[in-house]
Amino acid sequence: MKKIFKITGIVIGALIVLILLAGFIGYSRMSYKASNNYSKLGEKAEKLKVDGHEFRDLNKNGKLDVYEDSRAAIEDRVNDLVSQMSLEEKAGSMFITMIGMTPEGEPMDKPFMTSNPLDIMMTFMMPSSSEMLINRKMNSFNILHAHQANILARYNNNIQLIGEKSRLGIPVTIASDPRHGSEHNPGAALSTPTFSQWPTSLGLAATRDTVLVREFGNIARQEYLATGIRLALHPMADLATEPRWGRSNGTFGEDAQLSAMMTKAYVLGFQGDSLGSTSVACMTKHFSGGGPQADGEDAHFPYGKDQVYPGDNFDYHLIPFEKGAFPAKTAQIMPYYGIPIDQTDENVAFAFNKTIITTMLREKYGFDGVICTDWNIINATKMGDARAWGVEGLSPLERTKKVIDAGCDQFGGESSPELIVELVNSGQLTEARIDQSVKRIMRDKFRLGLFDNPFIDESIANDIAGKESFRKLGKMAQAKGTVLLKNDNLLPLKKGTKIYAEGMNEKELLNAYGELVDTPMEADVIVKRTNTPFEPRDEYFLESFFKQGRLYYSDEEKAEILSLISQKPSVVIVNLERAAVLTEIAAESTALMAEFGLSDEVATDLLFGVKKPEGKLPMELPSSWKAVLDQKEDLPYDSKDPLYSFGYGLTYPTQTISMTTE
Template sequence: MHKTLLTALLLTAPASAQPAPYLDPSLPAERRVADLLGRMTLEEKVGQLAQIDVLRLMGQGEWDRGPLNPEWMENVLARQHVGSLLSGGGNAPVPNTPAAWARMTNDLQRYAIEHSRLKIPILYGVDAVHGHNNVVGATIFPHNLGLGATFDPPLARRIGEVTARALRATGITWNFSPDADLGRDPRWGRFYETWGEDPLLASSMVAENVRGQQGDTLGPNAVAATLKHFAGYGAPIGGKDRADARLTDAELRAVHLPPFQAGLAAGVAAVMVNSGSVNGVPGHASGKLLTDVLRKNLGFTGVTISDWEDVTRLQTVYKVAPTYRDAVRLALTAGVDVSMVPHDARGFTGAVLDLVRAGEVPVSRIDEAAGRVLNLKFRLGLFERPYVDPAGAEAAVTAGRDLALRAARESVTLLATDGRTLPLGKTVKNVLVVGERARDPRSQLGGWTVGWQGLPEGESTRAITVLDGMKAVVPPGTSLAYSPTVPAKPSVDTLVVVVGEPPHAEGEADNPGLALPDTDLALLRAAVATGKPVVAVLLAGRPLVLPENVRTRLAALVMAYLPGSEGGRAIADVLYGNTNPSGRLPFTWPRSATQVPGTYDEPFPGGTPLYPFGYGLSYTTFSYSGLRATGDSITVNVTNIGKVAGAHTVLAFARPAGAASPLKLAAFGRVVLGPGEARNVSLSLPRGLFPAGGAEIRVGALQTTTEQP
């Protein structure tokens, strides 16, 4: 009998050992998804539609940071089958180190797989909007607005690559970035997260950043990128975060959709929904935006995800749903695949199950949404490689400092100069740096740095401040001193006053008057009152309105944006002439808050702006000659007629021949030239730019400002 039993076992073993098709990495993702969906229960499918914040799995209370709590992991991952987790801003492991992140995501992934009947891994998401910015000690790149000032799409791609490797090394597979919103109103608190006001510039930067994060395929060093926030979020009424945007269909198509279209063409894996509303309809309830436009018109096939708790807001804020259950139904029906709940897994999954069982949401919609999530997991290789090695996390997270320094240097924009004071160190021998922001990294790092509202008080991370940077490059034979306030009679040649905005994010960052904080403005007033030359350095995420009796008395005005962890050195290099400034404004700088919203590509309110879109000075001079245009490109000869080397961005603007409409950016490109060097620069033009009758092409600045000190 023993021999008979053994023979039977041997005969049946090969058939039972065959892996299920969904576990076979050689099969196409679509076939694996179909096989896995066919094996899943409704409850398991619904779990894929929920995303829960990691704090709900930590500590003893709802908002505790600390060790993972087995009871909550069981509730969320085992019982509710939740398919993805996230760390909201500041929701990090303890201690907040790269290795701790890797260990935490490994622990969560292991628990999810071991407690999943079908061994389904989780996705883990973060807002890594300027590097792996949630981790203490990480390399922090400039925020997007500063990167927009570089007009350098390959730089955006390289930053995407470095960021993706850092994320993947810590077990993060889903990045809620890049922001594809246009910054059409600088009062808006998320203005600094945009690439500026121009559709072409934003489209170029977004597409390359997506390619950097995802690579050609979503391989082991790539993450799923996310375009946000679809669509029209960057034009809220009054510049107030999450306010309604009033947009015509033509404006939506021509202005706000192009960056999303560019990201979709680059193969982006996910799209996050607009937290506000468009023409009175909340983004998360808009079938027009999420189904008609995004899916049918633009052809998107990836995952759509809500923003933080925005499905709930359909009931509590927008009041378009009488109950939470109705809010979930509206979002699912409109086209939201994954809901960032973020703390009530059972409430969300229970609502979805009830809707399906009541026949109000078809099972096919659940299969569609869950299938998109599973497809992404297969493409990321999570079924084959769910874990990471914590030993490699530190090197990946701290990589890219030279790249961050390069990005910050390229972004710095010189707005005004008297032609004598800068660069420092030639005729200016004794410099006094003034202001707390010069030695506090929080202002140069901005929001979304370790914490949601920026680096928390009392917490530190590695960063080179402006004072650090200036100390590192001060030339021999010159002196450098620091004071938090302006001395009554400073015995120096020049004051460098560092002012700006405190770190902030979203609605807390709204600035209706585009004003400097009172303490910073007082510093500038005191500085110009000394009679000494004053160089003002702005650390800010938007144009700020300076009183004319202060601004016109400055020797120089430098816009440094939010330049990240290497920003202090970059600023110092520009001030001392080690770097020739090449940044150009990616937005229009108004003279007063009464001129907003106002952009260069529409009739500008209240006359001319202070500084036009694309404006930026250099320590050298560039000239153009020999402009030639064909149907798909233009060529222009650029010559550096000055005495120092410099990088220069050639901007080409166009409009239909004979039209009175504003010129719009049609092409741009960077060139680096030594003194006396010339080069032909060829720029590709959008198809169809030359209709019957042709087009007017202009190369160079839109206007020349006379607002010099």
């Protein structure tokens, strides 16, 4: 037995040594590659003084070029820059993808000690920062990390310095998905506690307050600017006409006119009346409307590739763009993954579809801004196959050509500029066509002032991001967007009410106005917070982050809620990511609220009348699962006998509020 233990110990020890050795070799190789890449960079840009003005000598030639001259017209600067760019530099500019950073705000080039799954994924499943920035000559990236504001700002400055040291000193555009809510989904939204916290787009729509939405955009703009984020990969102008769709919570609901109003206010808040050095550019998505997914399945996944129009309502989904995004002069547009079935001359996904991109977006609407594809539609990655719906049989090279021929400018989630170089060198694409797209991309960098100064003050980032006045307004919006669906003379609660609570992370906050008790038996009122039901899935990498499938509670889930709230007068607060079937819960509860990103602090204020729920539903709530199945994916408010109709919402009579409002 001792001999077996000894042999086992030797084997385990040998395995540990081999693992450590392999790790050391891998680390050394990555370190060497990074060092070699950085050695290719030039010097920092020196300052040039001309006619009493100071400029950055970005190409290090000792003289002032037109593209370096902030006094010159933007079109002249764009043309001068592009004329100096090599084909490889142009091709690199046409890609934007995820990039990693260390907890210290450094570029991610090699492994480091971490327990964060995102860090591990970015280290081993993505090209290194130096590879993309230097070898592939890319200069647009989206960040996924949610570090403190000063760390994000430091990262901006570090990566901008790399850009400055490149041959032409082209600055980096840093982009981000939404960061101001509580949802964390690497494929759609990033919870960032350092920023002020607001309701989702559904909650903003529930306020019906375009002034508030524009102010949200203005505040988010300031927080983005403080951390170096200059491109918002939002808003979503899609319509949630299909209640099962897992991305409904990123929309402004199912009504096209409401969505148009909200989209316009949102973009104006981020960009201002025109794009400038204090703007954050918006990439509004997903043209021509990504909501009518067949059976509600999301187009991130193969089973959700089809968008269908059984109600012949394609044009309805254009309204938020026609009356919202375009009048607000959105800088950029993103088409979705799906195939608009039988709406054009070929059933291929939007980004590959020339009728959608050129005939409609470019020619009909005259849009001349950047059109960027959604992420990962060209190449398979370690995270899965390419989402090349409708063109699965084409090679990555052929897909790339088809996207450019369709009229798109930039490839999201991809880092393969060598494909564009090959297409031009082989005569399949002209360099003049590439120049069209590169000029659009560079034009936005110039308009945003990145060529003149892409660096930011790290020391003030924490003072701006999450400023108390910003957080206060965010809390007000959370309350204003909460919808009171039912109230049988229970709310607002009286001071001193004994409460038993479930589903609250900070239930002790209830003690500020009431008394938290340990059992339902001791309580005067039961408060239950719950979420929208969904179907857990895990076949594909991102599936666990997308809430899809059923909108009804399972028998087990329903029994748990009903058995609790039937014991005493009860308040149920449901977080609506989609249009849940709440029929049985509504019948049993004494009061029912729908919220769209509500902190326990604000929930407590609402329960006791310190704040009032004022929201109106941005989509109808169906009365049954059958009603959901019978409705048509492209039509708004078409479920039979909805439990609560679009626009429904109660509030507290002013005279009954139990405590002084803030």
